[in-house]
Amino acid sequence: MDKMKVCVLEGDGIGPEIVGQALKVLDTVCKARSISLETDHALIGGAAIDAVGEPLPQDTINRCKQADAVLLGAVGGPKWDDVPSHLRPEKGLLGIRKALGLFCNLRPAAIFPALKEASPLRPEIVEGGVDLVVVRELTGDVYFGEHTRTEQNGVTVGQDIMSYSVPEIERIAHKAFHLARKRHKRVTSVDKANVLETSRVWRETVSRIGDEYPDVKLNHMYVDNAAMQLVRNPGQFDVLVTGNLFGDILSDESSMISGSIGMLASASLGEGSMGLYEPIHGSAPDIAGQGLANPLATILSVAMMLRSSFGLNHEADLVEKAVSQALDEGRTADIQADGLPVLSTEQMGDLVAEKVKALLEA
Numbered sequence: 001m002d003k004m005k006v007c008v009l010e011g012d013g014i015g016p017e018i019v020g021q022a023l024k025v026l027d028t029v030c031k032a033r034s035i036s037l038e039t040d041h042a043l044i045g046g047a048a049i050d051a052v053g054e055p056l057p058q059d060t061i062n063r064c065k066q067a068d069a070v071l072l073g074a075v076g077g078p079k080w081d082d083v084p085s086h087l088r089p090e091k092g093l094l095g096i097r098k099a100l101g102l103f104c105n106l107r108p109a110a111i112f113p114a115l116k117e118a119s120p121l122r123p124e125i126v127e128g129g130v131d132l133v134v135v136r137e138l139t140g141d142v143y144f145g146e147h148t149r150t151e152q153n154g155v156t157v158g159q160d161i162m163s164y165s166v167p168e169i170e171r172i173a174h175k176a177f178h179l180a181r182k183r184h185k186r187v188t189s190v191d192k193a194n195v196l197e198t199s200r201v202w203r204e205t206v207s208r209i210g211d212e213y214p215d216v217k218l219n220h221m222y223v224d225n226a227a228m229q230l231v232r233n234p235g236q237f238d239v240l241v242t243g244n245l246f247g248d249i250l251s252d253e254s255s256m257i258s259g260s261i262g263m264l265a266s267a268s269l270g271e272g273s274m275g276l277y278e279p280i281h282g283s284a285p286d287i288a289g290q291g292l293a294n295p296l297a298t299i300l301s302v303a304m305m306l307r308s309s310f311g312l313n314h315e316a317d318l319v320e321k322a323v324s325q326a327l328d329e330g331r332t333a334d335i336q337a338d339g340l341p342v343l344s345t346e347q348m349g350d351l352v353a354e355k356v357k358a359l360l361e362a
């Protein structure tokens, strides 16, 4: 690879600060590998509302479509809390995923050895290490079925239709098995097949697709059991694949295992190599502009981008390793530890970039 084009959506609050550090790390990787990095900055969220009156201008969609990957900071803040709901900054997030055809959300939950104490789980539960990814389907399920409210014999009834088609399940299953091949070759498919027909179609389809990946071990788990196992023995999981509703809940639950919101990255992927990469946290308006934000979730999102959109698996591994090394030398305020200096957003970005450079040159 000799060229990389990334559309950058800084967004609001701490967005510009954290994205700046992530780009510093990406630039370090590109320079070391003689890749020409082209970045294009576009507006989203509150910043777009202020500039052009809507959270996702068509110009932003066009620019994202012309890029190989999108890096997003975060959107929202009190300034836009009272705008009409169709104009809220968060509409920009849903809109851009839809416009780019992104149907697969990846959320890794890993515990960096240096941050073991931050996990709300007991030390003996996370002792053996946790390194899992939740693969959540994003465009189907009960969220996108018909929503109705009717009056039946004087009683108000709400109804939401849950459905999944075989092709929708096939494409997310392929994503999960592909990912597992690059990891520890285990997929757990989560459903509620003892009750829901949607889940029985899900289970049959994932099993059939699983036959195409004989090198990957597949097991099925009911969602209630999965919710329990995530806090009982999270080390058993590698890739968890599930539908939109169960994935919404399980990905938040698994995020909590690491205990530090400033550390959690995510990716939204479509059919090709295009992906949108962002931290899972919000725009943190309470600390914006003060140099207090932890940029590591956004830097780890760049690692996901290197792996998923550009196939640079080794470089992605090194960025993660650099983050791990940096945590031993300094911390941002949200994860500060006795005996380690407290670093600003920029100092943390510099430290990781320096570590990445050294690892790439080693």
Ligand code: NAD
Residues within 6 Å of the ligand: 014, 018, 073, 074, 075, 076, 077, 078, 090, 093, 261, 262, 279, 280, 281, 282, 283, 284, 285, 286, 287, 292, 293, 294, 295, 297, 334
């Ligand atoms: P938040 O994630 O922005 O902040 C929650 C808490 O975590 C705050 O105390 C914040 O200071 C801290 N925090 C978050 N990220 C941090 C980081 N990188 N480093 C250090 N501390 C960090 O959630 P919130 O306060 O509920 O929401 C604030 C705004 O963000 C709202 O407008 C909300 O709608 C929006 N939001 C956006 C996204 C997104 O863009 N994907 C996600 C969640 C919330």
